Amino acid sequence: MTNLTIAMHGVTGRMGTHQHFVRSILAIMRQGGVRAANGEMILVTPILLGRNETKLRHLAEVVADQEIGTQVAWSTDVDAVLTDPRVDIVFDASSTQMRVSIVRQAAQQGRAVYCEKPIAVDVSQAMVLAELCESAGIKNGVVQDKLWLPGVCKLRALRDEGFFGDILSVRGEFGYWVFTGHDPDRPAQRPSWNYRREDGGGMMLDMFCHWQYLLGDLLGPIDRILAHATIDLPERIDEVGNAYPCTADDSAYAIFVTESGITCQFNCSWATRVRRDDLLTIQIDGTKGSAVAGLRDCWVQEMAATPRPVWNPDIPQPIDFHSGWQKLPDTTTYDNAFKVQWELFLRHVAADEPFPWTLRRGVDGVALAEAGQTSSAEQRWVTLGGSP
Numbered sequence: 351m352t353n354l355t356i357a358m359h360g361v362t363g364r365m366g367t368h369q370h371f372v373r374s375i376l377a378i379m380r381q382g383g384v385r386a387a388n389g390e391m392i393l394v395t396p397i398l399l400g401r402n403e404t405k406l407r408h409l410a411e412v413v414a415d416q417e418i419g420t421q422v423a424w425s426t427d428v429d430a431v432l433t434d435p436r437v438d439i440v441f442d443a444s445s446t447q448m449r450v451s452i453v454r455q456a457a458q459q460g461r462a463v464y465c466e467k468p469i470a471v472d473v474s475q476a477m478v479l480a481e482l483c484e485s486a487g488i489k490n491g492v493v494q495d496k497l498w499l500p501g502v503c504k505l506r507a508l509r510d511e512g513f514f515g516d517i518l519s520v521r522g523e524f525g526y527w528v529f530t531g532h533d534p535d536r537p538a539q540r541p542s543w544n545y546r547r548e549d550g551g552g553m554m555l556d557m558f559c560h561w562q563y564l565l566g567d568l569l570g571p572i573d574r575i576l577a578h579a580t581i582d583l584p585e586r587i588d589e590v591g592n593a594y595p596c597t598a599d600d601s602a603y604a605i606f607v608t609e610s611g612i613t614c615q616f617n618c619s620w621a622t623r624v625r626r627d628d629l630l631t632i633q634i635d636g637t638k639g640s641a642v643a644g645l646r647d648c649w650v651q652e653m654a655a656t657p658r659p660v661w662n663p664d665i666p667q668p669i670d671f672h673s674g675w676q677k678l679p680d681t682t683t684y685d686n687a688f689k690v691q692w693e694l695f696l697r698h699v700a701a702d703e704p705f706p707w708t709l710r711r712g713v714d715g716v717a718l719a720e721a722g723q724t725s726s727a728e729q730r731w732v733t734l735g736g737s738p
């Protein structure tokens with residue numbers, strides 16, 4: 351049996367609290383640990399780390415007690431915990447701009463590192479982190495949770511069984527309305543730093559790193575990108591009620607072409623009202639069939655069920671386009687996507703099992719976001735170099 355001590359920094363944030371602490375680490379503790387392929391049982395001991403004593407104490411003492419019937423450790427002395435030799439893994443889910451300093455310290459201390467995406471705000475800093483981890487010889491990983499969304503798992507299974515025939519194109523629709531906070535009854539549902547470039551915000555930086563590994567996994571590497579980003583809503587209200595100017599893109603539109611020649615078009619916006627099946631939908635069109643995946647569900651249409659529309663705006667549309675799609679059944683139970691990846695990382699650290707989602711791969715995500723920024727600023731296609 352192995353017991354891994356995990357210093358969790360940024361655990362007081364949205365992702366840190368809900369996805370990583372409650373739905374991953376506490377859930378793993380509640381189920382009694384994770385079993386490695388060699389039969390070894392891996393247990394975890396978290397230490398919650400941050401600057402806000404009230405929030406940390408609440409998570410460690412109240413939330414943990416509610417969820418698993420016991421309290422966990424916490425500390426505001428970040429340096430002391432990061433240099434504590436009992437710590438095996440340093441995890442960071444703090445705001446993107448903070449990542450470099452935490453990951454750097456952890457790597458220098460020889461701890462295994464696991465962190466949220468994007469791993470840095472630009473490629474040069476991202477490279478430094480990947481190289482630091484590699485030269486220190488430490489196990490390292492970046493969150494790529496969307497790979498384990500049920501909807502994405504279903505797309506992957508359809509691809510593997512040849513459902514699509516030749517894949518022709520992909521269309522992603524992502525986003526929803528994020529309130530500006532001007533109406534006090536409808537506060538913003540995302541943190542204000544997301545809308546300030548100087549604080550690491552921006553749609554491309556946030557989301558293109560997800561599209562990079564998602565498309566890479568489904569279709570192979572991206573060769574080039576053409577992107578256009580806008581700041582649609584120029585002013586928002588922050589967490590303490592002050593108005594601030596939005597300096598980061600809140601919408602971004604991109605065409606990615608894969609090395610295999612497939613065109614993938616993604617619309618992303620925090621200023622759009624949803625009239626589709628989910629907050630993210632991905633449609634893949636192929637010669638034999640098409641599929642549309644949301645976060646959990648997936649609908650398919652084969653050639654035999656494909657309607658034959660004829661353009662005629664002078665009559666009411668005779669085809670119910672939605673009825674020609676079939677919802678795939680759930681053939682398995684799906685665990686939380688973040689928890690699935692946590693378990694794989696723990697097995698990697700404790701039992702040396704493979705874990706390809708390294709910081710080096712995190713660099714690729716930042717590179718796509720940066721290429722998108724260049725494309726948008728210079729109004730041109732940008733070809734990606736790929737990282738070794």
Ligand SMILES: NC(=O)C1=CN([C@@H]2O[C@H](COP(=O)(O)OP(=O)(O)OC[C@H]3O[C@@H](n4cnc5c(N)ncnc54)[C@H](OP(=O)(O)O)[C@@H]3O)[C@@H](O)[C@H]2O)C=CC1
Pocket residue numbers: 359360361362363364365366400401402405443444445446448466467468493495541556
């Ligand atoms: N994989 C995914 O699906 C998603 C990933 N993310 C990524 O996760 C990260 C966190 O995002 P999110 O949870 O939305 O952000 P939040 O703003 O909710 O949380 C930010 C966290 O960082 C801490 N923090 C911020 N500034 C400082 C500072 N100066 N000193 C110490 N601590 C600080 C906050 O601590 P405090 O509570 O004390 O303020 C808090 O714990 C980002 O990198 C983001 O890109 C975000 C959304 C989804």
Ligand SMILES: O=C1CO[C@H](CO)[C@@H](O)[C@@H]1O
Pocket residue numbers: 556557560
């Ligand atoms: O980084 C992110 C920004 O927010 C999205 C949802 O609102 C997340 O899915 C995503 O991972």
